[in-house]
Structures are given as structure tokens and as C-alpha cells.
Amino acid sequence: MSKHGHDHGDSAPGDERINAHEAASGARGYTIGLGLALVLTALSFWIASTDLVWQPAVPTAIIVLAVAQMGVHLVFFLHVTTGPDNANNVIALAFGVLVVLLVIGGSMWIMTHLNHNMQMTADAMKMRMP
Amino acid sequence: MSAPAAPEAARSDRHDPYALGRGGHGGGGHEATGHGEGGPAPKRTVVAYGFWIYLLSDIVMFSGFFAAYAVLSGETAGGPTGAQIFGRGRVAIETLCLLLSSYTCGLGSIAATRGSRPATLGWLAATGVLGALFLGIELQEFAELVNEGAGPQRSAFLSSFFALVGLHGLHIGVGLLWLATMMAQIWLKGFRPNVQRRLMCFNLFWHALDIIWIGVFSIVYLLGYRG
Numbered sequence: 001m002s003k004h005g006h007d008h009g010d011s012a013p014g015d016e017r018i019n020a021h022e023a024a025s026g027a028r029g030y031t032i033g034l035g036l037a038l039v040l041t042a043l044s045f046w047i048a049s050t051d052l053v054w055q056p057a058v059p060t061a062i063i064v065l066a067v068a069q070m071g072v073h074l075v076f077f078l079h080v081t082t083g084p085d086n087a088n089n090v091i092a093l094a095f096g097v098l099v100v101l102l103v104i105g106g107s108m109w110i111m112t113h114l115n116h117n118m119q120m121t122a123d124a125m126k127m128r129m130p
Numbered sequence: 131m132s133a134p135a136a137p138e139a140a141r142s143d144r145h146d147p148y149a150l151g152r153g154g155h156g157g158g159g160h161e162a163t164g165h166g167e168g169g170p171a172p173k174r175t176v177v178a179y180g181f182w183i184y185l186l187s188d189i190v191m192f193s194g195f196f197a198a199y200a201v202l203s204g205e206t207a208g209g210p211t212g213a214q215i216f217g218r219g220r221v222a223i224e225t226l227c228l229l230l231s232s233y234t235c236g237l238g239s240i241a242a243t244r245g246s247r248p249a250t251l252g253w254l255a256a257t258g259v260l261g262a263l264f265l266g267i268e269l270q271e272f273a274e275l276v277n278e279g280a281g282p283q284r285s286a287f288l289s290s291f292f293a294l295v296g297l298h299g300l301h302i303g304v305g306l307l308w309l310a311t312m313m314a315q316i317w318l319k320g321f322r323p324n325v326q327r328r329l330m331c332f333n334l335f336w337h338a339l340d341i342i343w344i345g346v347f348s349i350v351y352l353l354g355y356r357g
Binding site for chain 1: 171174175177178179181182183186187189190193194196197198200201218222225226229230232233236237239240330333334337338340341344345347348349352353355356
């Protein structure tokens with residue numbers, strides 16, 4: 001690292017020069033990332049339209065493929081790695097992911113229960129007034 | 131108050147007095163991250179980290195729109211459902227445009243690291259064309275939906291759809307303006323350090339928008355298409 005004149009240990013997200021010796025670096029890294037992303041996208045679109053896959057598994061499969069593709073983008077395009085020079089970037093990312101999961105998961109959890117309870121009330125009212 | 135410390139102790143106090151995070155080097159130059167050596171990080175690292183924090187907050191804002199869409203996607207108020215209005219061909223083309231633009235944007239940043247101005251401008255122009263293509267297709271889809279009476283005022287589902295996808299399209303539009311500005315700056319000013327930092331932030335922004343689009347096409351279009 002110090003060979004290139006980077007005396008400080010932290011690397012910026014998306015920085016090209018510091019990760020110059022890793023697999024996800026340079027034009028080759030971007031090309032690998034593009035290939036992986038294309039494969040994952042094609043799988044996603046194929047699974048959404050085919051009848052060969054057990055249908056109740058399709059939403060889970062699409063979400064898993066989306067998360068995998070986001071990981072590919074993070075590693076190959078944004079150069080976020082697990083190395084010690086990326087610790088700050090990864091901690092910030094982890095906090096962001098935590099908030100995102102809380103907001104989306106919490107909203108869906110609460111609203112599903114709310115809809116379920118409202119459904120019960122509507123049924124009860126229907127039974128009361130035949 | 132006791133007597134002033136011995137010169138030996140005073141000198142070591144100027145370094146980290148609690149020896150926090152030092153691995154047995156006695157305050158000597160340890161190279162690893164987080165060990166407090168070498169003073170503040172270079173401006174390039176600080177700027178990119180600050181922009182990274184902004185991007186994460188932007189993604190948190192998107193999560194609110196995603197949550198609204200997830201909750202409201204079934205509330206069609208007798209209007210069209212996702213399965214009726216979403217076609218996969220157009221979304222596949224949009225996804226391809228944005229993915230390729232992310233790729234050309236990355237190649238542009240490599241060209242900028244090499245210091246090659248024509249290559250950087252060329253890749254950035256390709257990024258801009260692909261981004262504009264994406265935005266054009268999206269606007270065409272919005273216009274068709276509004277003409278069919280499936281505008282944002284039709285149902286809660288369509289409101290949340292237009293809000294989420296429109297917010298992403300707005301980001302792409304702002305990104306295109308930023309891209310044009312960066313191309314002008316590289317053209318006129320060359321690779322000054324501040325221009326390079328702005329270009330790095332633009333790269334982060336563009337890649338982050340592609341990551342958000344993965345969520346949009348998976349959750350809105352592919353899951354919505356199945357109904």
C-alpha cells in the first residue's frame with residue numbers, strides 16, 4: 001500500500017488505486033462484475049416468468065437474487081471489501097442496512113397484522129348484521 | 131498539584147497517553163487502520179466517506195418509499211393491478227441500460243485514474259447516453275400509464291408506484307445533469323484534484339442508483355408482474 005504513496009490506511013469507497021492488487025480491481029473487475037450482474041438479472045427475469053419453478057418459492061428466489069446482485073455491485077463496482085482499510089465504510093453500510101431492514105420489515109409486519117385485524121372486524125360485523 | 135512530570139513522561143504524553151489501539155509497538159509507527167498514526171486521512175478519503183454517508187442516508191429515504199409500496203401494493207381501489215400494467219420487456223431494457231451505464235461509468239473512472247482525458251470523456255458520454263435512454267423509456271411508460279387512466283391519483287398502489295419509481299427517475303435525471311457538469315469540468319479544467327474528487331463522488335452516486343434499481347425491478351416489476 002505504501003508503495004503507491006498511500007501512507008494512510010483508510011481507503012475511500014469506490015477508490016481505484018488502493019485496491020489495485022485485488023481481484024475486483026481494474027477493468028477486469030468491472031467486467032467480471034458486469035458478467036455476474038447480467039447472469040443474476042437474467043436468472044431473476046427467467047424465474048419470474050417460468051412455470052418450471054415451484055411457484056410459492058418465486059418471491060423468495062427473486063429477493064435472494066436481488067440481494068446477491070447488490071452484493072456483486074458493492075464488491076465489483078463500489079470496491080467495498082472486508083479488508084481492514086474498508087472497516088469504516090463497511091460499518092456505515094451495516095448501519096444503513098440495519099435501518100433499511102427495520103423500516104421495510106417493520107412497516108410490512110405492522111401493516112400485515114393491522115390488515116389481518118381489520119379483516120376480522122369486518123367479518124364480525126358481517127356476522128352481526130345478516 | 132504535584133511537580134511537573136519528568137521530560138521523559140511529558141514526551142510520551144504528546145503521543146497517545148492511553149496507548150489506545152496499539153499493538154505492542156510502544157507508540158511507534160504501526161501501519162494498520164484505526165491505530166491513529168499519520169494524522170488525518172487524505173481529503174480524497176474524507177470526501178468520499180462523507181459522500182458514502184450521504185448515499186446511505188439516501189438509501190434509507192428510499193427504504194421509506196419501498197415500505198410504502200410494499201404496504202400499499204394490494205390497495206388498487208378497483209383500478210388496475212400490477213400484473214395488468216407491468217410488462218417485462220421494457221423493464222429488461224431499462225435494467226440493461228442502467229447496468230451497462232454503471233459499467234461504462236466504472237471504465238470512465240479507470241480512464242480518469244490513468245489520466246486519459248479523451249477516454250474518460252468517451253466513457254462518461256456513453257454513460258450519459260445509456261442513462262438518458264433509461265430515463266426516456268421510463269417517462270414513456272409513465273405517459274402511457276397516465277393516458278390509460280392509471281395515473282398516480284387512481285389508487286394508493288399507483289400513488290406509491292409513481293412515488294418510488296419517479297423518485298428513482300428523479301435521481302437519474304439529477305445524475306445526468308451532474309454528469310454533464312463533470313464532463314464540462316474535465317473538458318475545461320482537466321484532472322485537478324477537486325475535479326477528481328467530484329468525479330469519484332459521481333461514480334459512487336451512479337453505482338448506488340443502479341443498486342437501488344435492482345430493488346425496484348425485483349420488488350416492483352418482477353413481484354408485481356406475478357400479482
